[in-house]
Amino acid sequence: MTQVRPYRGVEAPQRMADRRRRFIDAGLELLGGGTEELTVRAICRQSGVATRHFYEAFADKDEFVAAVFDSVVAVIAATTQAAVASVPFAEQNRAGITNLVRTVSEDTRMGRLLFDPRLSNAVLMRKRTELGGVFAALAGQHLQMALQRDETPRITAVAHFVVGGVSQAINAWLTGSIAFGQEELIDQLTTLLDGFVDPRLY
Numbered sequence: 001m002t003q004v005r006p007y008r009g010v011e012a013p014q015r016m017a018d019r020r021r022r023f024i025d026a027g028l029e030l031l032g033g034g035t036e037e038l039t040v041r042a043i044c045r046q047s048g049v050a051t052r053h054f055y056e057a058f059a060d061k062d063e064f065v066a067a068v069f070d071s072v073v074a075v076i077a078a079t080t081q082a083a084v085a086s087v088p089f090a091e092q093n094r095a096g097i098t099n100l101v102r103t104v105s106e107d108t109r110m111g112r113l114l115f116d117p118r119l120s121n122a123v124l125m126r127k128r129t130e131l132g133g134v135f136a137a138l139a140g141q142h143l144q145m146a147l148q149r150d151e152t153p154r155i156t157a158v159a160h161f162v163v164g165g166v167s168q169a170i171n172a173w174l175t176g177s178i179a180f181g182q183e184e185l186i187d188q189l190t191t192l193l194d195g196f197v198d199p200r201l202y
Contacts, residue, residue, distance in 0.1 A: 020057045022047040027068035031119065032109025038065070038121075065123040072110050073131060076103060089145070093193040098186050101170065105182055108174060115171035132167070136160045146197040154202045162196060 026047035030038060038061055044051045058064040076099075083099040084092045104111030112119060114128070140159035144151055166189060172178045173185050180188065 016056065019047075019049050019053050022049055023054065023057055023064065024068055024071050027064060028072065028109050028113065031065070031068060031121070031124070032107075032112045034112070062123050065121060066127060069113060069124060069127045072113050076100065076110070076114070079103060092142070094186070094190040097166070097189045097193065100166075101173075101182060101186050101189070104170065104174065111170065111174045115167050115174065117171070132160075132163055135163045139163055143196065147199065147202065149202070152202065158196055158201060162193065165192070 023043060026043050027038075030042060030046055040051060040054050040061065043061075043064065044054055054064075058067065080096050080099045083095040087095045104114065113124070114131075136156070136159045139162050140151060140155055143155050143159060147155070149155065169178065169185070169189060173180060178185065
């Protein structure tokens with residue numbers, strides 16, 4: 001078996017992981033910065049990594065775009081989960097929305113990748129649809145806990161409505177269509193979300 005030696009003191013798996021991270025960072029910059037028509041040459045130029053290494057990390061551009069999207073979702077999911085877990089149940093809507101809004105406003109590339117419909121890359125559209133379903137399921141679970149009810153079609157419908165509405169509102173805010181400050185947006189979205197636990201809706 002061929003032994004891969006360290007290069008400048010860095011083992012091969014670490015070098016590969018570092019190149020992959022640089023590719024992902026480049027993808028966020030290119031996609032989130034508005035460059036929708038990606039080329040491998042542009043990705044490699046942005047990352048500073050040779051073209052031959054791209055195909056060591058990704059099978060093709062579709063897999064690459066999916067990996068960039070998943071990396072953003074992982075950050076959002078981990079930080080939001082931590083924020084929600086740190087507060088009482090009644091404060092979880094505000095904690096989750098606060099983390100989401102602040103994260104995408106601090107790095108608007110993330111917001112564009114997740115919410116901007118003008119980015120019509122087919123892989124991004126598919127990943128957003130999949131993510132919407134996951135978020136709707138989580139919203140439904142939260143509603144069931146708040147209402148102390150089992151899942152019903154009404155709860156499911158409201159959960160999907162919540163996810164779509166929040167996504168659209170955040171995108172409109174990021175693009176300047178909603179003239180709110182950050183805290184105003186958080187307050188407005190929290191008030192709306194808290195209102196969905198009204199039993200009369202179900």
